[in-house]
Amino acid sequence: MKIFIAKLSPKTTVDDVKRLFERFGTVSSCKVIMDHDTKRSKCYGFVEMPVDSEAYVAVVETNEMEFMGNIINVKKSKPQPAGGKK
Numbered sequence: 001m002k003i004f005i006a007k008l009s010p011k012t013t014v015d016d017v018k019r020l021f022e023r024f025g026t027v028s029s030c031k032v033i034m035d036h037d038t039k040r041s042k043c044y045g046f047v048e049m050p051v052d053s054e055a056y057v058a059v060v061e062t063n064e065m066e067f068m069g070n071i072i073n074v075k076k077s078k079p080q081p082a083g084g085k086k
Contacts (some may be wrong), residue, residue: 003049
């Protein structure tokens with residue numbers, strides 16, 4: 001399952017997010033989205049967890065928790081429509 005995380009601290013790294021979600025199970029990928037021009041975090045990211053039951057627990061347990069000074073929003077990622085963004 002792909003998980004969307006919003007309201008991350010600008011200082012949050014991929015390793016920080018991965019460590020948080022590894023508490024709940026296997027993390028197959030993790031990324032924090034960066035602005036191409038400024039090279040700064042856009043304060044959101046994605047985690048992929050191959051076991052849906054672990055991912056659901058992770059979403060419930062981490063949504064609206066304080067993480068690195070920010071209250072984060074966590075939910076199941078919605079697939080993008082074919083062809084990407086419009």
